[in-house]
Amino acid sequence: MPKILHASDLHLVRNGEERNYGLAVLNEIISIANSRYATHLLICGDMFNSFADYSDAMLLAEVKEAFSRLNEICHVVYISGNHELLGKSPNERLSAYNFGNVRLISDSMELMSIGGIEIAAVPFRKDYKYLLSEDFPRKTAFRVLMMHGIDSTIYAGPDTEMEDGIDGGAQIPDILISRSQASYAAFGHIHSSHEAMSGNVPAVYPGSSRVWRKGETGPRKIVIFDTDGDIAGPRQEIILSSAGQYRKFVMPVNIDGSFAQSKADEIVRIAEHSPLDWFEISFSGIIEDENVFEGLKAAFHADLSKKLRKCTLDTSDINTFSALSGNPAARIFLEAMEARKPPEETPQFNVWLQARKIGLEEINKAVK
Ligand SMILES: [Mn+2]
Known part of the structure; x- marks a missing residue:
């Protein structure tokens, strides 16, 4: 047959x-x-x-x-x-x-x-x-x-x-x-x-x-x-x-350029079990210190690249706002946002990140 x-x-x-x-x-x-x-x-x-x-x-x-x-x-x-x-x-x-x-x-x-x-x-x-x-x-x-x-x-x-x-x-x-x-x-x-x-x-x-x-x-x-x-x-x-798979991860970045180690560890753990995959890491956030972020990002990329067939980074959703911590409106806004932060694993978290980003962008525009 x-x-x-x-x-x-x-x-x-x-x-x-x-x-x-x-x-x-x-x-x-x-x-x-x-x-x-x-x-x-x-x-x-x-x-x-x-x-x-x-x-x-x-x-x-x-x-x-x-x-x-x-x-x-x-x-x-x-x-x-x-x-x-x-x-x-x-x-x-x-x-x-x-x-x-x-x-x-x-x-x-x-x-x-x-x-x-x-x-x-x-x-x-x-x-x-x-x-x-x-x-x-x-x-x-x-x-x-x-x-x-x-x-x-x-x-x-x-x-x-x-x-x-x-x-x-x-x-x-x-x-x-x-x-x-x-x-x-x-x-x-x-x-x-x-x-x-x-x-x-x-x-x-x-x-x-x-x-x-x-x-x-x-x-x-x-x-x-x-x-x-x-x-x-x-x-x-x-x-x-x-053939592996293509997988995209969103990595929220903190104001100081650091990102959650637990989240990074989790992605590395997944990579260890899927060496044929292509991961794309999409960083998202507003940062004050580009140097800290660049260093951490490079180390993370090097670590993942060793474990995967391919690893690419997307930083188009990262914005730098250098006078952030000195700005009182930004500080008050960030404290208020922090008080409303949903758990990272919920869908609301991404909404929260976006809201924080838009708010900081508006404050940034007003300062300029
Ligand atoms: Mn074709």
């Missing part, structure tokens, strides 16, 4: 610290395909971050090597996404590259019969309206529609994902799901996971296989399911542990 593994948006890069990270996730996907005895591994575009990454001989050799470890029962079908075209000159062809046992679809749609199912594999294009006049032959087995773009029936924002890359926001006409007689719509491009029924057909975005940019919160996943005749069986999500 066919067992289908659906992945997308791995965004492999040819150099830098993310190179081996991406390859580790690819290797995990292949191990999962093997241990689950998947018969099909579908990669729905943006396996590479750009054409330069796609065409890099060293990276390609490692990718081919990884796929060569797949069970023989597993067929791999890979459609190109918008990122494979990023930086590609018109005289270059994606199909000039050989992926070994991976069936690459990069020129035009192919309807194939493979491993007991049918796959309508559509490479990325800026516009999919041409498919509305396509004559899809009557299906004789379970049929998957593979595409890379935005089906706005399933995904309605935010715009940041819609604007990803050059010409990234190709609209997938929802009607194509029924027109192609798909039993399952395997989509890529949207980096958060989404699924919806289009009629009685599941249309699924597994989300990016690795953390590609900040804000991609939650575990990275691939989707696996059995087929039962023309019906897609229950879908199971498999978390890619090698």
Whole structure:
């Protein structure tokens, strides 16, 4: 019985610290395909971050090597996404590259019969309206529609994902799901996971296989399911542990530039258990002494960077107010605020921080 593994948006890069990270996730996907005895591994575009990454001989050799470890029962079908075209000159062809046992679809749609199912594999294009006049032959087995773009029936924002890359926001006409007689719509491009029924057909975005940019919160996943005749069986999500997660922490900073050691310790403790994660620490507060803050921040960053795959800092919510303690209005205000301080672990605490910040900003403006 066919067992289908659906992945997308791995965004492999040819150099830098993310190179081996991406390859580790690819290797995990292949191990999962093997241990689950998947018969099909579908990669729905943006396996590479750009054409330069796609065409890099060293990276390609490692990718081919990884796929060569797949069970023989597993067929791999890979459609190109918008990122494979990023930086590609018109005289270059994606199909000039050989992926070994991976069936690459990069020129035009192919309807194939493979491993007991049918796959309508559509490479990325800026516009999919041409498919509305396509004559899809009557299906004789379970049929998957593979595409890379935005089906706005399933995904309605935010715009940041819609604007990803050059010409990234190709609209997938929802009607194509029924027109192609798909039993399952395997989509890529949207980096958060989404699924919806289009009629009685599941249309699924597994989300990016690795953390590609900040804000991609939650575990990275691939989707696996059995087929039962023309019906897609229950879908199971498999978390890619090698992908880690993106997590954002807000660190309140005191007036003297220090921050709560208990909170810092807690973040370090979490980091110790999640070495593959990307943490972003967002500092928030009004400070009087930048030097104290800079020193503590650097030490904290160094400590976290040793424990994590990546740690970035955001200080855009830090404001310096140097004559603060000498200002009587500020002192009275701060004492009054301190008396109303909610516990740090409550939602009210962030509201309180914001209120304190706005109040001090107003006093600062009045002094000037
Ligand atoms: Mn994309």
